[in-house]
Amino acid sequence: MTRSLFGTDGIRGTANVEPITAETVLAVAKAAAAQFRRGDHRHVVVIGKDTRLSGYMLEFALTAGFTSMGMEVVLLGPLPTPAVGMLTRSMRADLGVMISASHNPYQDNGIKLFGPDGFKLSDEVERAIEARIAEGGTAAPLAPPDKLGRTQRMEDALGRYIEFVKNTFPRPLRLDGLKIVVDCANGAAYRVAPKVLYELGAEVIPIAVSPDGFNINRNCGATVPSNMQEAVVAHGAHLGMALDGDADRVILADEQGRVVDGDQVMALVARSWNQSGLLDKNGVVATVMSNLGLERYLDSIGIELIRTPVGDRSVVERMRSDGYNVGGEQSGHIVLSRYTTTGDGLIAGLQVLAALVQDGRPASEVLQVFEPLPQLLRNVRLQVSSSLDQVLSLDMVQHAIQNGERTLGESGRLLIRKSGTEPLIRVMAEGEDETLIDRVVGDIVSTIQEAAA
Known part of the structure; x- marks a missing residue:
């Protein structure tokens, strides 16, 4: 069967309008639980979200569905999408869920599902979940009263992710002396991103860190980086980082306020990792939208560019199947599978900052890796x-x-x-x-x- 509920990145739509209603999300939770409930062990699902008002409704609907099927629910609160993938795998959970519509405005929302390995579900598994819903049931019985699941909040989820992210930054290095603007899009990274940068020694200028349920991505973040660019110039910062609502993508600005896109980041990381022996398979995976200048530059230093259809999930699938560990999109989804199972804007930003520290030159020189074609x-x-x-x-x-x-x-x-x-x-x-x-x-x-x- 073809998929009708799941799109290219989970389920997404207008909140409280099908399919993003409490009823449908409840049905998805029950069907997903039936799909992943195997054996007699204590089944666990972790649920994270961004800062949209509708996140409360969807969080409770998901919790009801999973607990009714006998799964234990661990609520993470507002955290980036890659944190959910990481914690799903770290906790040996059976399933992970992120409630987010990424870079969309507040009135939209969605859910992204992660398997026990921390990766987003395959098309095949999504079709199986849809089939269970279409059949009018979960194809598995509800839990009896004494087997209902419990719900708890993970109080240290924030700290776990902060330490995980910091450990991707080369340990001998620090960010002392660097002033960094970070635009958190009033979204999922509004607490973690400034803390990570501060704890690594940077002077941090945080913007868009006051979510109210309605202002996520509103005139801020990776899709509207102008505020970040202006703040970089106004504060004399060395670098600017703009994340999107769920922080799985990043757009950078150099010290002159000029935008640096995902193609330049991939070129920089690929060159750096290739020189240090960390680049697997001598290749980088990008989509058909990446600039031809990137392809020519990588070829000039002996690195192959492998292109996929648009979408970070297409990039990840090719990376997994063929063993590459650097990939991403021009739009700022950077996937570094040495550390993560999906795009992580904060970790990508830290790789760039490591290059700045090691090189010692301004960002405008370090980040202009190749000349993009018109x-x-x-x-x-x-x-x-x-x-x-x-x-x-x-x-x-x-x-x-x-x-x-x-x-x-x-x-x-x-x-x-x-x-x-x-x-x-x-x-x-x-x-x-x-x-x-x-x-x-x-x-x-x-x-x-x-x-x-």
Whole structure:
């Protein structure tokens, strides 16, 4: 069966509107418990969340579902998504859940499920959970009264994650003398990120650390890094870090306030780890959206770039299957599987800070690892998602795409893809000639709009 409830990264939608309702989330918890309840041991699920108001509703619905199936529930409170993956594995739990809609506004929410190994669930397991729900039951009995699960709060979850993150920073190094701006997006890392940086010796300028249930990602964080950039310049900071709502991605700014994206971070980490013998398989996994300049730079130093479809889960699956330990997305999801099972914005930021400390030069010099090629992305919105394939298959659209590929030749790259969440066709081109890129994208966009009219 195909998945209808789970998307590319768990279940997501508007809070208190299907599927993000207490009733549906309760059913998901019961079905997931049935899927992972094996043997006679004490079954445990850990649940973390970000700072959205609707997190309380979903937390209680999940707790009711899991305890009704006889699972013990450990509530972590507000913590980053990678902390849930780490604690699921560390506690030998049967399941982990993160309540978050990542970089979306407060009115959205969602749930991400982690298996006992701390990795997000595979498509196969998600389909199995959906099948249990579709069958109208859990395919496993509810627990009898004497076997109901208990619920407890883990009081030291924050401290456990802080120590875990600090231990990824090279032990001989400290951040003394560095002033760092950290924008926590009024989200899940609002307490942990400033503490980690402070305890490693930095002078910390925290912003967006006053969540009220409604202001997560609002004009702040990784998707709106301008406040962080301005604060870096205003405070004379050495580096700025902007996390998103669940802190699994990071966007950086150098001391001049200029943005540094995930491609530059991957290039820096790959080069550093390759020199120190830590880079596995002599390769980096990135998505089709990463800049061609990254690919050319890595090739110049003998490192292969392996591309996957968009989405950090696609990156992680390829890393796991082929044994790579550095991967990520241009948008700031950086996966360092030497330490984590998913993207971790804070740990990625610490790897950059380690390079700054060791190099001794300003961030503007250290983080400009390669010269990115001009890249242009435009979205074409259609009436309904079902028409995307039909429009793309039309002869006039295919002809325009082929013309664009011929125009760019070997000096550029063209990518046409459907959005996985909206009725959009995304048209992206990159190459050495910015004017040419603009013309190629404009011609294809115009043709798609004409074909869809």
